[in-house]
Amino acid sequence: MTTVDQPAAAPARRLDIGSGSVSYFRAGSGRPVFFLHAAGGAGEWGPHHQLLSERCDLIAPDHPGFGLSDDLPEVRAMDDLVYHYLDVLDRLGLDQVDLVGASFGGWIAAELAVHSPHRVRRLALLGPAGLRLPEHPVADLFIMTPPQLLGALFHDPGIVESLLATEPGVEDILRSYRDLGALARFGWKPYLSNPKLEGRLRRISAPTRVVAAEHDRIIPRAHCERYAAAIPDAELVVVDDCGHALYGERPDAVTAAVTDFLAD
Amino acid sequence: MKFNFFHLMPYPYLPEDFDDVEKYPSMSLTFSNSHFDPAKGVDLYHRYLDELEYADELGYDGIVVNEHHQSGYGMMPSPNVMAAALARRTSRSKIMVLGNAIPLRGNPLRVAEEIAMLDHLTRGRLVSGFVRGIGWEHYAHSVSPADSRSRFNEAHDLIKKAWTTEGPFQWIGEHYEYRYVNVWPRPLQSPHPPIAVPGAGSPETMRWVAENRYMYVSVYAPTKVVKTWFDGYRKAAADLGYEPDPDNIALATPVFIGESERSAMREARQHVEWLFHKGLRQGAEIVFPPGYMSAPAMRGLLKAGMKPYPELSFEELVEQGYVIVGGPESVRNRIGELRDELGFGQMMTMLAMGDMSAEMTRRNTEIFATEVIPHFRTEQARETPPVVLAQA
Numbered sequence A: 001m002t003t004v005d006q007p008a009a010a011p012a013r014r015l016d017i018g019s020g021s022v023s024y025f026r027a028g029s030g031r032p033v034f035f036l037h038a039a040g041g042a043g044e045w046g047p048h049h050q051l052l053s054e055r056c057d058l059i060a061p062d063h064p065g066f067g068l069s070d071d072l073p074e075v076r077a078m079d080d081l082v083y084h085y086l087d088v089l090d091r092l093g094l095d096q097v098d099l100v101g102a103s104f105g106g107w108i109a110a111e112l113a114v115h116s117p118h119r120v121r122r123l124a125l126l127g128p129a130g131l132r133l134p135e136h137p138v139a140d141l142f143i144m145t146p147p148q149l150l151g152a153l154f155h156d157p158g159i160v161e162s163l164l165a166t167e168p169g170v171e172d173i174l175r176s177y178r179d180l181g182a183l184a185r186f187g188w189k190p191y192l193s194n195p196k197l198e199g200r201l202r203r204i205s206a207p208t209r210v211v212a213a214e215h216d217r218i219i220p221r222a223h224c225e226r227y228a229a230a231i232p233d234a235e236l237v238v239v240d241d242c243g244h245a246l247y248g249e250r251p252d253a254v255t256a257a258v259t260d261f262l263a264d
Numbered sequence B: 001m002k003f004n005f006f007h008l009m010p011y012p013y014l015p016e017d018f019d020d021v022e023k024y025p026s027m028s029l030t031f032s033n034s035h036f037d038p039a040k041g042v043d044l045y046h047r048y049l050d051e052l053e054y055a056d057e058l059g060y061d062g063i064v065v066n067e068h069h070q071s072g073y074g075m076m077p078s079p080n081v082m083a084a085a086l087a088r089r090t091s092r093s094k095i096m097v098l099g100n101a102i103p104l105r106g107n108p109l110r111v112a113e114e115i116a117m118l119d120h121l122t123r124g125r126l127v128s129g130f131v132r133g134i135g136w137e138h139y140a141h142s143v144s145p146a147d148s149r150s151r152f153n154e155a156h157d158l159i160k161k162a163w164t165t166e167g168p169f170q171w172i173g174e175h176y177e178y179r180y181v182n183v184w185p186r187p188l189q190s191p192h193p194p195i196a197v198p199g200a201g202s203p204e205t206m207r208w209v210a211e212n213r214y215m216y217v218s219v220y221a222p223t224k225v226v227k228t229w230f231d232g233y234r235k236a237a238a239d240l241g242y243e244p245d246p247d248n249i250a251l252a253t254p255v256f257i258g259e260s261e262r263s264a265m266r267e268a269r270q271h272v273e274w275l276f277h278k279g280l281r282q283g284a285e286i287v288f289p290p291g292y293m294s295a296p297a298m299r300g301l302l303k304a305g306m307k308p309y310p311e312l313s314f315e316e317l318v319e320q321g322y323v324i325v326g327g328p329e330s331v332r333n334r335i336g337e338l339r340d341e342l343g344f345g346q347m348m349t350m351l352a353m354g355d356m357s358a359e360m361t362r363r364n365t366e367i368f369a370t371e372v373i374p375h376f377r378t379e380q381a382r383e384t385p386p387v388v389l390a391q392a
Helices: A047-053 A078-091 A104-115 A146-153 A157-165 A170-187 A197-203 A221-230 A251-263 B038-057 B079-087 B109-121 B135-140 B145-164 B203-212 B223-239 B261-279 B295-304 B314-320 B328-342 B358-376
Strands: A013-017 A020-027 A032-036 A057-061 A097-102 A120-126 A208-213 A234-239 B002-006 B062-065 B094-101 B126-131 B169-172 B177-181 B195-198 B215-217 B249-257 B324-326 B346-350
Touching (some): A020 A047, A032 A078, A047 A057, A078 A104, A097 A251, A170 B295, A197 A221, A208 A221, B002 B094, B038 B079, B094 B195, B203 B215, B203 B223, B223 B249, B223 B328, B249 B261
Parallel strands (some): A032 A057, A032 A097, A097 A120, A208 A234, B094 B126, B215 B249, B249 B324
C-alpha cells in the first residue's frame, strides 16, 4: 500500500478480507496511526481524520458491519474482531502502529494491545468501553431514543439542538440502525465489555494515554481511571467541556491530546 | 373457516396517572412490577382461564395463549403453564401456544419436552407456535437481538429434529450443543404438533414459513398492510411450487361485537384505546432494538410508514382494519369481506381486550359464537351444532 500525500477529504478505499471487504481511509505521511472509530459516525471523513492525517500516516478502517464495510458475519465477537484487525494490519504490511481507539474502538484497541503488545508503539484510548465495572454502569445505548442518545453523547446542548434540527431520512435511519446492530453483535452481553479484560491489561507494554471527557454521560470516568491504573505505563488526561462524543464534540482538543502524545 | 379465541391476559389495573407518557413510556420492560398487586393477579389468572375454558365450551376451534415477559400487556411469561392448566379442563378446542419465544431460551430442548408433554395432556389437541419474542423481551431476557434470528432458526431445527428423529443423537450448532438429544416423551401427533409462526412483514419470515408449510399468523396492522403480508406468503409458496391451504393463513385481530352497531362503537372505544394507547405504548427502540430486524425488513417497515399505535385514534383503528367493531351483522359482513380480500382460513380473535370486565368479555365471546361463527361453518360442520350454550 502506498500512502497518499494529499490528505484532504480522502476517498474511502477497500480491502478484501474474510467473506467480503472493509472500507478504510488512508491519508497523510509519517508514522502509521491505526485509528479505530467509536460506535457512531463510521464511513465519514471527519475533522479528527483531517487533523491526524496532517501529522501522520492515518489508517482508519470501518469495523465489520459499520459504515461502508461489509457485515462479515463470521466476525461474531470481540475475539474475532481482534483477529480481524491482526489480519488487516498484516495485509497492510503494518508491523507496528500507533494505535488509537475511541469508545467501542477503544475497547478493540485495548484488546489488540493485550493480544499483541509488540505491534503497538504507543496506545491512545479515548473514553474506552470494554471494562465491566458493575458499580459504574455504562449507559444503555441500545434503549435510548435518538434524542436521548445525542443528549447523552454531547456536553454542549447547542450541538444536540442543531443535530436534532434536521429530520433524518430513511437512509440515515437505516445507516445508524445498521451500525447499532453491529454494536449489538459485539456488545449486547456482556454489555460493551469483556469481564476478563481488566486482568489482562498488564500485558500492554506500549506507553499509553487514556483520554477522558470531562462530562461523560455514557461511560463513567471510573472506566478511564481503571484503564490508566491497570496498564503499566499509562497516564490519564481529561478534555474539558466535552462529552463522550469526544472527537465528535471537540475535535481540535481531542486530536491534540492524541497527537501531542504520539509526537513524543 | 376456523375461529380461535385468543387471550393476552393483560393487567388492567394501571395507576391513575398512566397517561403521563414521560413517567410511563411503556407498559413493558420498564413499567415497575410494584404496580402488580398479587391479590388482583390471582383473580385475574383464574378469570382469564375461565374465559378460555368458556370459549372451548362455546365451540371455538381453538383457544390461544401466548408469551410475554416483564409486561402488564400480557401476563404469560410461560404460555406452556397456561396450556397445561387448560389441557385437562377442556376437551374440544385445539390449544394453541402462539408461541414459545425460542430465541430467548437458553435451552430450547426444554420447549421440545414441554410441548411434547402438552401434546399428550391435550390428547393431540396442541398447536405449537414459535415466535422470536418482541424486541423488549431481548432486553428482558438478555439475549442479543443480533442473534435472535439465527437462534430462532437453530432452536427450531433442533426442536423439530428432537421430535422427529429417533434418539439419542448429537447436536452441534452455532448456538447450542448437546451430546445426547433423546427427548422423552416424543409428541403424540405425528410427525409433530402443527406449527404456527406470526409474521410482521419480514420477507425472510414469509419465505421460511412457506418453505416449512407452517401456519402464518398476522399481527396488529391495517388491512392493506396485512394483505401485502399474506400475498407475500402466498407468493413465497408459489415460488416453491404450491398453493398454501387457507387454514395455514390466520388473521389475528381484536374483535368487539355489541348488540347493535351503535352500542358496539360506544362500548368498544375505551377498551380498544386501552389496548392500543396503553398496552401497546412502546417506542421503536424497545420494539426493534438494534440487530433485531434485517436491513430489508427495517426498510420495509420504514417504507410502510405505519404510525405508532398510540397515535392512532379509535376511528382510525376501526377504519384501517386494526380492529373489528360492530353489531352482529356488520361484524359478519366485515369478516366475510376480509376473508375474500385476504384469503385466510383461520382467525385469532381477541375478544378479551384490555380492561374489559368479565361480564363484557363473556358477552362478547357469546355473541361472536352464536351470531358469527355459525355463519361461516361449512355445510358438513353445521350438521353437528358447534355451539353449546350453557345459558345463552
